[in-house]
Amino acid sequence: MTKSLVETQFGASAASYATSSVHASGASLARLVALTSPMPNWKALDVATGAGHTALAFAPLVAQVFASDITDEMLAETRKLAAARALLNVATTRADAATLPFDDDAFDLVTCRLAAHHFDDIPQFVREAWRVLKPGGVLAIADNVGPDALLLPDRSAEQIAEMAEIYNAYEKLRDPSHVRCFGLNEWLSVLTETGFDQPRFEVLDQDIVFEPWIKRMRCDVDTVDELEAMLENNLLIDFLRPRTENDERLFTLQEAIIVARKPEPA
Template sequence: MEGYGRAKKFFNANAEKYSQSRSHAEDSDLDILIESLNLNSNMKGLDVGTGTGFTGLRLARKIDIVYAMDIAENMLKETSKLADKYGVQNIIPIRGSAESMPFDDSNFDIITSRRAPHHFLDKAKFIDESYRTLKSGGMIGIDDMTCDQNYINYLNRLENIRDNSHMAAESPEGWIKLLKDAGFYDIKYHIYERRISFAQWIYPVRENSIEGLDSYNYIINSGPFRDYIKWENNTFLKKWIIITGKKP
């Protein structure tokens, strides 16, 4: 997990706050992701970059067993706490990185990753590792922030100001290429968007921190990007892509 120092520091420090995030727990993109997968009770799943485990816990209610993998120890502790709280016994927290998964080939029926891939050091390696560890006929389901290709550099700059462990979000075209290049087929995607306040977006970073103030100023002065996200009364439209593919 070398190279993930900034991400581990940020998420270990903020794990408890993320476990209380209503957006991560309740936003409709999670419903769309779960519904887009062909789930049945005898499946084995992996949630990559699980954070505090909201996606893994939802999967665990639908399938036989779920491995919830993350690089940050404190995030996995919160996953265990939430599993105990909700009486979920078929989820296994495990440390590991997206680019080097500690699993055998053809091991899983389902692999998911929600609101995490923009932190991965190498998304192509993540996709290749997902392909390797999926069984034939298995599905990958990804859910992450996105925007149109023309504005992706603006989005990545803004997110990096907020949190310097942010690596890069992808446009829909970028994700389709990554999945196709790895060998996935039957690729389908849905764009989920909702208006959020600046305060909701910046959490758990404080609005009056250097990162918060710099982020606000960047939006105000971003011109075309400010118009694209429909900035109004300290709110804007945030977009996520939910994209799936199958392994032959």
């Protein structure tokens, strides 16, 4: 079977994601845990777990965690990290976010962090999360979000659309498996249309250091030059705020944390 673009990109980068500070200890991870209020008897599922950082953060707080991903190398890194921390309640499962191989009403919590922008069909992932959640269960998502009217209320619809197109092109140049960052409004609409109760959200600044960001995806010199040139685009400057601090080039992504509950029967 031919590997998908995501598997190819992230299989080769699995070890670097295991040690990435953005993924291992970014501010959104602690907030995701805090906002979900996990219970000791919960059964949890982390979708597109990558190197397993989100699954492992929840593992000491719940009864069991299933860490799922389509990339075997990422699941291997998850198992290594779980063993190093003596976390015995973590199981790994190869799974596509759009077709989760779990029973209906199986989990108290479904999480997905810094991964949904790689999904071909985010609404289908949300429907699958709904299906595998128990009534009263919680879906918790953290992902980079693109420009939209909630984040940029002073911009016209045309300006926002152009900014979103350029921003996603920037992400895709660095990582060809990038599909699209939803806007915050899009996320809220998909969740409510699926049936989740009024989603709660926060938006955090996620400062990205340019050099390790390009190295994780093994960008060649020409790609790096093009990415640097794109950061000079006025629309990207407004959204990403590129700058130099302590001789390091940085920019800032907007990361949304969204928590929604599957209602219980009336």
